[in-house]
Amino acid sequence: MHTFAVARAVHGIEPLVATEIRRSRLGVVRGVRHREVWFEAAPGADLLALRTADDVLLAAAVVDGIGHGRSALRRLALAARSLNAGGLGCPGSGVEVSASFVGRRNYTRFEIEDAVGAELARPLRLPYHSRRDGARPPRDAMSWRVTIEGDRALIALRLADRPLHRRAYKTDSIRGTLHPPVAAAMAALARLGEAGTVLDPCCGAGTTLIEAHALAPGARLLGFDHDPGALRAAAANARAGVGDGAPFGWGLADGGRIPVADASVDRVLVNPPWGRQVPPRGLLARDLGPLWREVRRVLAGDGLAVALVHDGIPRGFAVEEAVRVSLSGQHPVIAVLRKEAGRLRR
Numbered sequence: 001m002h003t004f005a006v007a008r009a010v011h012g013i014e015p016l017v018a019t020e021i022r023r024s025r026l027g028v029v030r031g032v033r034h035r036e037v038w039f040e041a042a043p044g045a046d047l048l049a050l051r052t053a054d055d056v057l058l059a060a061a062v063v064d065g066i067g068h069g070r071s072a073l074r075r076l077a078l079a080a081r082s083l084n085a086g087g088l089g090c091p092g093s094g095v096e097v098s099a100s101f102v103g104r105r106n107y108t109r110f111e112i113e114d115a116v117g118a119e120l121a122r123p124l125r126l127p128y129h130s131r132r133d134g135a136r137p138p139r140d141a142m143s144w145r146v147t148i149e150g151d152r153a154l155i156a157l158r159l160a161d162r163p164l165h166r167r168a169y170k171t172d173s174i175r176g177t178l179h180p181p182v183a184a185a186m187a188a189l190a191r192l193g194e195a196g197t198v199l200d201p202c203c204g205a206g207t208t209l210i211e212a213h214a215l216a217p218g219a220r221l222l223g224f225d226h227d228p229g230a231l232r233a234a235a236a237n238a239r240a241g242v243g244d245g246a247p248f249g250w251g252l253a254d255g256g257r258i259p260v261a262d263a264s265v266d267r268v269l270v271n272p273p274w275g276r277q278v279p280p281r282g283l284l285a286r287d288l289g290p291l292w293r294e295v296r297r298v299l300a301g302d303g304l305a306v307a308l309v310h311d312g313i314p315r316g317f318a319v320e321e322a323v324r325v326s327l328s329g330q331h332p333v334i335a336v337l338r339k340e341a342g343r344l345r346r
């Protein structure tokens, strides 16, 4: 029998999650909707191995006819009551629910959570832990999600004890560190295949290169940053994720003067400093022009750069693919770039 599963994703990369499900033979994709990919999981598939998804859930109930009015609360509560929550997983110290919906509704997420959570917890004789007033449920609670798009609601159970985006390797962090599933999507778009050398000239805590290692374990991975603290975080994370023998090289350098030879890099993955959260420093303080000139210089003729850009496509590159994503209220683009022929005028 197939398990019906749902992968949750950052908005914009849903099609990349669907591709990963197909390529990794995790199942048959049955539908893509806002921030979700619905699929029939292959028997025995390791769904927790998904890297581009934020989370993976077991679909317990699909409820149609969920309108914008408050009668939706009762319909969802009835659907939750009819589930045998105890038979679906280990309840731990109770039940918690996180709800979200697309569009305006005459109810709040907390009302949905409380209506569904009370019904899921009742047959288990365990407490329901509400998220109202910012309360944090205990870590070992059985974790449910309710999502509504259009008039269709999904009630689903998280398969892992924490969301997939919370990577075990991220033991050290920095401000503005990249969401790992987005880094995984960038690595997938880079078609790492036979890439020999992959570079991140503003590597921060190392997320792009650690995600690249999962797809290209044989590649040499070079990470530079202007901030020694970021490099310490990157090295610690790489050690935690991959161990000491992995092919990473970390170094202190300015992205406007990358210490590698011309045309020696097959792929660049970069999430440049941007805005007030992580301001560009050194040679990039005025603008990112010197970074893009250096990326062009070090990239091999047939190389690709995959960049998360907030301010448009840099000069001197042709766009192969562009994926707009929604991240922390911003809408940057993951751009897959190839060098344009000819010299760039300053």
Ligand SMILES: C[S@@+](CC[C@H](N)C(=O)[O-])C[C@H]1O[C@@H](n2cnc3c(N)ncnc32)[C@H](O)[C@@H]1O
Pocket: 174, 175, 176, 177, 178, 179, 201, 202, 203, 204, 205, 206, 207, 208, 224, 225, 226, 227, 230, 253, 254, 255, 256, 271, 272, 273, 274, 278, 279, 280, 281, 282, 283, 284, 285
């Ligand atoms: C948005 S963060 C990168 C986050 C990283 N992808 C991660 O997952 O942690 C931008 C990084 O650029 C670095 N940076 C700022 N100015 C730089 C410069 N001139 N050269 C190299 N790195 C720079 C910052 O120290 C920061 O680590």
